[in-house]
Amino acid sequence: MTNHWVDIKNADLVLIMGGNAAEAHPCGFKWVTEAKAHNKAKLIVVDPRFTRSASVADVYAPIRPGTDIVFLGGLIAYLLANDKIQREYVVNYTDLSFIVKDAFTFEQGLYSGYNADKRSYDKSSWDYELGDDGYVRTDPTLADPRCVYSLLKQHYARYTPDMVERVCGTPKDKVLHIWELIASTAVPTRAMTIMYALGWTQHSIGSQMIRTGAMVQLLLGNIGIAGGGMNALRGHSNIQGLTDLGLMSNLLPGYMTLPNEAEQDYDKYIAARAQKPLRPNQLSYWQNYGKFFVSFMKAWWGDAATAENHWGYDYLPKLDKPYDMLQTFELMSQGKVNGYICQGFNPLAAAPNKAKMDASLAKLKFLVIMDPLATETSEFWRNAGVHNDVDPAKIQTEVFRLPTTCFAEEDGSLTNSSRWLQWHWKGANPPGEARSDLEIMAGLFTRLRKAYREEGGAFPDPILNLAWKYAHADSPAPEELAREYSGSALKDLADPKDSTKVVRKAGEQLAGFAELRDDGSTSSGCWIFCGAWGPTGNLMARRDSSDPTGIGQTINWAWSWPANRRVLYNRASCDPSGKPFNPERKLVGWNGSAWGGADIPDFKADENPAGGMGPFIMNPEGVARFFARGAMAEGPFPEHYEPFETPLGRNLLNPDQPQAISNPAARVFKDDREAFGKAEQFPHVATTYRLTEHFHYWTKHVRLNAILQPEQFVEIGEALAKEVGVENGGRVKVSSNRGHIVAVAMVTKRIKALTIDGRTVHTVGIPIHWGFTGVAKAGFLANSLTPVVGDGNSQTPEFKSFLVKVEKA
Amino acid sequence: MSARKPPEIVRYRTSTRINHWIVAISFVLLALSGLALFHPSLFWLGNLFGGGTWTRILHPFIGVFMAVAFALLAFAVGGANRMERRDWQWLRGWRDVVGNHEQDLPEVGRYNAGQKLLYFLIVLCLLALLLSGIVIWRAYFSLLFPIGLVRLAAVVHAVAATVLICAIVVHVYAAIWVKGSVRAMTRGTVSPGWAWKHHHAWFRDVLRGGGRE
Amino acid sequence: MALQSLDIVRRSATTTPSPQAREAHAGEVAKLIDVTKCIGCKACQVACMEWNDLRDEIGSCTGHYDNPADLSEHSWTLMRFSEHETAAGDLEWLIRKDGCMHCADPGCLKACPAPGAIVQYANGIVDFHEENCIGCGYCVTGCPFNVPRISKRDHKAYKCTLCSDRVAVGLEPACVKTCPTGAIVFGTKDDMKQHAAERIEDLKSRGFEHAGLYDPAGVGGTHVMYVLHHADQPQLYANLPAEPKISAMVGLWKGMSKPLALLAIAATAFAGFLHYIGIGPNEVDEDDEAAARREMEETR
């Protein structure tokens, strides 16, 4: 979330699209009801299903799964055509005026530089035109035909209301009504927030859907302001924190990235990430990358990280390609993975194509499960009848199942969607012999370290040198770890302005990432968390809920990264002179000598606005990008591509280019491509989702939740039910080219058949929460049906749109 | 003459008497438990049955038991309770009945018209109580019926029970009033004078060797 | 006096008044359920079961979101989902939290034959005391909203207590506290009516011209009220009764019939008594016996 949960109450308009906040985040959704009740806000829901969110919406419109870019692209065209944009905002705070290279082209759904064999782009033409001064050329009048504004307008001109109705199936009058409402927030005093979740991420073009939403928000001047923003509603309690801490194949803590194998030179690795400003007097905060990186390496390898060994640069594994979950399971299915550790994760249920998962796990030599609950993955080898029809005798995998504590049985912090780190306290001991993950990870590590110390082995250095200064090596305390990732001074730190003054003594905790240095004198395991445990103690445990300005800024409650800032890009809530666009909901402002207000300014605190520094300080441009440059796999502007299993078989926006039916830059493995189904055999569009009564595959173990939704069902519209001859409460078999499930049919008015390009397309709703363990009625894992193809950038599987066939069971 | 023991006439067989008293005891239990559930002021009567809950549990079972026992009794005495022409005449002379002037009334068979009417009233009440009782028998049957019917049944049950209790009060009083009646239902016999006076036609039947149950 | 005062003002099957001196001077309490804010998440159902230490059966899916399928001794509240298409063709998903309405004039209490099994507190809460319940089910018969349920296991009647144990110590009911969207609110009845008025104004501004408060007068008003978008058609919300009142049958049964019946019985007995005194027994005398003997001999 760029903003935070409580801030939603400041919105004048709420757009829920690609998510179902009422269903998945009810307690956060209260701030939508609050905005409606006390801010006269209107709520718009666009979703393939009439959801729980829709049940309290002012306007609901249906949409075919996977076509959101068409709806939003049409909206962009509408806003530009009707000049419903916040001009002062977009001219000053975005790249609309920037000139793009001449070589950049877009034709028939493909951008310049496409390589069909590699299914990827040479992105060199996707960039701004630089002037002789080394800075990007701009045209503040937005008249230049090669400026981003002109290209944007041109790109989305094809996305007409008629096209939207044809592709999305959304009635045109509804479309125009919603667009008109949204356009009303182009004025500086009205804010719209967009709330989305897996309904946008779980598509092969998910990242681009989100980008399209963000572009709409930028045009309307809704980023960085109270009640605005692009608010991703993260699914799990600490998925934000674990991503912040870099627990992904290509990341390091704080969104630093692992080096590629070509990056053998440490200095070049740093230089490529510490980007120089693209416009005059821009902060380009990533220029400090070296400070973050060195402090991180010092946290991990302590004294073994020295300037001489480039702070242990060789200790880091180098990437040849991404090793995301889908890639790893592909390798596993090929027999190239021997061992696998699942810590609190149930991939048999969570990853696409269960049949492939079953087969892949069976090829492992060993599998380690760390979990408080008996997951399906831990029992993938067990024959559970129709729900998991395997032969244990044929599965040679050794499986270890280690019981862990749950939230109630441990101290620690979790980072929520608002980027708040909140400390929690243990209330009881775990059952039986269960142990915390800390003890288990430490137990494994100390055993491995001992073995490498005593027996030697492959490249033992990073293991033997790993800093492990915990009071109990087998059980590091959460407090020790929190202090470590937050960071401390390793030597006395002198004031950069006056070297005689010591600003931080050796061993003292640091107050924030501004204190980090790249000379090895500071340590911080995750620079964006720096200051969470500061010189005054554990700020994550703060419990002052006062909100002096009444706009929901409780900045003394817990601690938010970065730097306890609650609304990202909040500098953009002020006009170029530093005056708030909406004084009623002032976040920050320039008082003539400093920035301040209800939030921590997302800006250089003493930077005079007259200097023209842009509010998007992490970008070298200083402004927000409509033109993504090389940051996205598919292209600088979002373009609609069909789901890989499309009911149409063609892309109505680019009907003559077969390479542009589905995402041309998405990675698809051969076996997975062969497992795709065609609309002739599988005529119905399926979409998977969560119900509010359950949380993923956990709460089927929870009696109270099992009572609320005891048994697996699928939702189908009345027309489809009639077609397949099933009554409400009867049973249906839903098959894809990868497997099938059998479930109770819930026949509902909430899912309607849509007319797409003159044809009727039925949608089938598949809630995901059942499986073959737990106290709820046993059911099929929903991912028996789902296809293995990820988003072109994030590799998030396409769970929201695929093809199935529904039959009476 | 006085030394001679008057010959006795059998009015009720042993089985009939036992049946009657089973019904009678059941009725008393039902009336007590029913009143306990019916009127808060009489809830304490439930203590006779082990408290309110036991009262609630026992009452319907006793009710069914009584209904069965009564059905046998009603069947046994049903034939003698058919209304005849002279019965209406008898009823028209109710002032003589109440005033103990039987000599002015048409002669009576095994049962007089009052007894016959009581018979039909009791049959009707018990039928109503049985049917309505099943409908309000929460533990087993109430869920099978719509709530409107249950509510109606509760009223029917209350009204029928009131009528029945009044009828039985009359019945009991009649037994006290007409001396010799109690012995008919305890020992089974009446004196010839009793039969001659109250049920002359039946008396003659008996003399002719008929009039048996 | 505090809101939480739970002095009993009415007891079932009790013919004399309960102590009345203490009153809820700060106002009676009420729960307001704003159906227009409800997302049907069922958190209230969970909070209810959790707080009251109840666990219903793990049932099955019958093609509806309503789970458990009905109120029971373990489910004192549940969401009832109705899909309604408006005249304009728009879909509305009307979700009503069902449960005890805590009537000012409670039909259950009126019907109950067990003294003290059902009580009404000074603050308006109607509570069941299962230890006094005899399991007759008359409360079910008496309730105009079809709320009380008799357990198949212990044959006691159960329903929402409005968390009288929480309210007694100054807390809000568990369902109110948990409600994520603020669709359930709790306070004095006056405050709740005022809150409802604000909500209704907002709803009217959004085009729900028949938005209104459901506080049915037929049962003397309730301590659980609804804000409805279509207050003119309460039956749209899973058959919420339009004009609930204690059934005339129940009124008859638990009203006039009780004294009349006792009177009738007593009068009958008394009439017999008077007859006995005034006219006396009908006895068979020696003359009758002699006449009988004569007739017997004649017949012989």
Place this chain on the structure above:
Amino acid sequence: MTDLTRRQFLKVTGATLVGSSLGLLGFSPAPALAEVREFKLSRATETRNTCPYCSVACGVLMYGLGDRAKNAQASIFHIEGDPDHPVNRGTLCPKGAALIDFIHSDSRLKYPEYRAPGSDRWERIGWDDALNRIAKLMKQDRDANFVAKNAQGQTVNRWLTTGMLAASASSNEVGYLTHKVARSLGLLAFDNQARV
């Protein structure tokens, strides 16, 4: 003698009248004047925590058995929302409100378990046995398959034949330590639930 005398009848009817009059006067079991279920949290120990499900991160209050005295074994028996928390303000969704049944779920794992190759059942094992065996398997695999240099001779120091998926609900501290351990071993096939 079964016939009632006038005197006896008077007695019976009199008793009935007196009895029903007493009833009408309210002669019935002792009435309570104010009684509710005992408030169950009065002296329970309150611990503040965060709901482990979605990312709203609602504050929860856990109520535990005992007062943390040495001889009392804490066990959570009730959970409700933290009214001070700025986001949830005491509210909880159906998952959060049901947390007590997660803590005490029948599916909670209590002991380390092992499933041998080809077996169809779990065997209970000790922690040391489990961790020693896992560490051994990991070291064997790492030593056999560690890639120090790639085909072009570039230093890559990666281990690709073992992978790990990290939890999504574990604390930052657990995540941090897990990352530290996993990367120090050279793992690249390391991911979390952010993608699904």
